[in-house]
Amino acid sequence: MLITVAVPTHNRPQLLREALASIVAQTHPEWEVVVVDDGSTPPVLESTLRDLLGERFILVRHDQAQGIAAAKNAGVAAARGEVVVHLDDDDLLAPTALAQIAAAYARHPGLECLFINVEPFGTYAPGTAANQSHAMAGLLERAQRTTEHGVAFFSRGLFAALLKSVPMAMQRPAARKTVWDRVGPLRKDSYLPEPEWAMKSALLCEPALLLQYAYLARMDGQNNVSVPEQKVKHMRAAVDIRKTLLAWIERNPALAGRADEVKHSLASVYFNQAYHHQRSGHCRAAWRPLLASFVTHPQWYNLRFALRLLATCIRRPKAD
Structure with missing residues (x-):
């Protein structure tokens, strides 16, 4: 061969x-x-x-x-x-x-x-x-x-x-x-x-x-990217990949049954983005991915986190 x-x-x-x-x-x-x-x-x-x-x-x-x-x-x-x-x-x-x-x-x-x-x-x-x-x-x-x-x-x-x-x-x-x-x-x-x-x-x-x-x-650090910067890029890429996969699957009828798996995963990635922003003290930035998570695949934990996020934003209005 x-x-x-x-x-x-x-x-x-x-x-x-x-x-x-x-x-x-x-x-x-x-x-x-x-x-x-x-x-x-x-x-x-x-x-x-x-x-x-x-x-x-x-x-x-x-x-x-x-x-x-x-x-x-x-x-x-x-x-x-x-x-x-x-x-x-x-x-x-x-x-x-x-x-x-x-x-x-x-x-x-x-x-x-x-x-x-x-x-x-x-x-x-x-x-x-x-x-x-x-x-x-x-x-x-x-x-x-x-x-x-x-x-x-x-x-x-x-x-x-x-x-x-x-x-x-x-x-x-x-x-x-x-x-x-x-x-x-x-x-x-x-x-x-x-x-x-x-x-x-x-x-x-x-x-x-x-x-x-x-x-x-x-693994000698030859790519010269900081860990926080890499984490942000990876989260953005995770969203991009799943949105691209979802569009591709929806164009292929034989794969239509797998779309829900991608939607569930995309919602989780959006939620992780929101959580990362909240943990980093950027409350306002967390709302957009949190809403995207809820719209993509509604879950009760979205609402619970929204209440917690609102309380955090009220306590720290200048964090952003």
Whole structure:
């Protein structure tokens, strides 16, 4: 089985070298690399890639940076392999990663999409590992059906479980190229395109999970985003993803029965936004998402929280 590893990159030449070296070290012999240079300055050179990879690569170049989703989509479009896996330019593949992926597909011919378990490394790895372990345990408890040869297969409840949380492992697909075509590309204007793609895949195919760690995610603070800022961006993205999913589901009659799950999740995300604003002392800002939560999926806790919020605003009229 030929597996394409698509590597998007932007201005991180040394980290890119490390990522590519982890591909060269694979025990599985059938691989190719698609490097998508997303507007690097200076650009990634073919001669550099040839020194590292021989002739087993395709270089796709964007003259201007288009973002991670566009770069990953370009990697899929250029891939010649039966299965396509993405590797971020600051991450690594474990030496047996591609061999494990190929073995899973060989044992289960009907398998279409295999997500890869992630092991964090680097300065912030311990905290990330603890959070991801908790998230993954919750997902498996809600949606795992069976386990065979180190591969977890899921029930119909996977979509609902992903609406609650999308662990890092469920953002690292090794999917048949036919599945990429069916699910569609990563949405370019999404702040979190990988979780959204995972949710769509749960509705359009039957994904599985490689339980052994095969993808090594670097956690050295290289994204340079503060925790409070990241939390706000993630909440906004969670709303955006669910609104987009809801519109997409409503355009697909075969999926109409899943709309209520999305509405319930969207209402919860709106409520979390309101709660965050209230806890941060921004009472007035909390009213809009609280109203949106009630309109989307009315619950008694909306009214209880509204009374508490009103009392808080009266006590602290200048908090905003």
